Amino acid sequence: MKVNYIETESTRKVVHILRRYTDKPIEVKDLAEFVRHPALSHMANYLGSAKEYSNKIEVHLNFTKSEDVREAVFVHELLHIVLKYEGFPGIALRTDMVRFLQPSIAQVLENLRDRFQSTIGHLQVYKREVTDFSLSLDLYFEELVRAKIHRFGQFSYKPHAKDAEYFFQIQQDILDGLDYYQFPNPYSQKILAIFRETCPEGFAACLALHEKTEKISYSTPPLAYRCADLVRNQIIKYGYKKNVGTPNQLWSALNVLRNAKEIPLEKG
Numbered sequence: 145m146k147v148n149y150i151e152t153e154s155t156r157k158v159v160h161i162l163r164r165y166t167d168k169p170i171e172v173k174d175l176a177e178f179v180r181h182p183a184l185s186h187m188a189n190y191l192g193s194a195k196e197y198s199n200k201i202e203v204h205l206n207f208t209k210s211e212d213v214r215e216a217v218f219v220h221e222l223l224h225i226v227l228k229y230e231g232f233p234g235i236a237l238r239t240d241m242v243r244f245l246q247p248s249i250a251q252v253l254e255n256l257r258d259r260f261q262s263t264i265g266h267l268q269v270y271k272r273e274v275t276d277f278s279l280s281l282d283l284y285f286e287e288l289v290r291a292k293i294h295r296f297g298q299f300s301y302k303p304h305a306k307d308a309e310y311f312f313q314i315q316q317d318i319l320d321g322l323d324y325y326q327f328p329n330p331y332s333q334k335i336l337a338i339f340r341e342t343c344p345e346g347f348a349a350c351l352a353l354h355e356k357t358e359k360i361s362y363s364t365p366p367l368a369y370r371c372a373d374l375v376r377n378q379i380i381k382y383g384y385k386k387n388v389g390t391p392n393q394l395w396s397a398l399n400v401l402r403n404a405k406e407i408p409l410e411k412g
């Protein structure tokens with residue numbers, strides 16, 4: 145690990161867990177540097193991210209955030225990678241469909257894939273963050289809730305604009321919303337109340353989907369696969385019902401793989 149990173153009991157613990165599966169070096173970088181690439185600019189306000197390459201693991205931390213937040217993000221990001229090694233499902237792009245897309249659309253699709261991959265991971269990651277580590281998570285969840293509220297504010301939910309774009313946004317809100325149920329309280333209640341108020345339509349569809357995934361549970365890789373597959377299919381079904389049209393094909397271009405390890409890694 146690079147300098148300017150503080151080792152704590154929790155960060156050591158998550159690295160120890162990861163070391164059961166891989167001895168790839170872990171590099172900590174400044175998120176601001178990583179998102180300089182124009183295709184990644186939408187990530188500038190993220191709390192962090194991680195990317196696994198064939199030869200290393202990179203964790204990107206937002207150094208404008210407090211130490212507590214960075215510690216929680218480090219654990220969070222490595223837990224995503226641990227899940228992969230444990231055999232949890234992955235989301236892949238259907239290359240046969242991607243080939244025919246304009247670069248800007250392909251970028252939207254890639255972003256969608258990343259968010260889908262994150263969301264299905266979060267059904268486990270948030271739980272483990274709370275129960276398996278001694279992290280101070282208050283600031284972290286406050287930041288997360290703030291970021292989600294900001295995202296709600298960016299999109300217009302005016303009822304007269306019920307076009308394809310509107311419902312495509314709601315499909316994404318349904319996906320994001322599954323996350324909110326995994327936050328500990330009071331953060332979960334707070335963001336869900338705002339979701340319900342801002343976008344009642346998306347909230348209702350998300351709640352119905354949440355209840356279904358909760359019944360299956362996300363506790364083992366095979367069950368998690370069933371959940372992820374269900375989420376994808378329900379979102380596509382919602383798109384058909386609402387005549388989302390072309391954007392709905394983006395969801396169809398996402399494949400749920402039984403095991404995230406099947407997705408090839410780039411060299412870093």
Ligand SMILES: [Zn+2]
Pocket residue numbers: 220224262266269
């Ligand atoms: Zn995450």
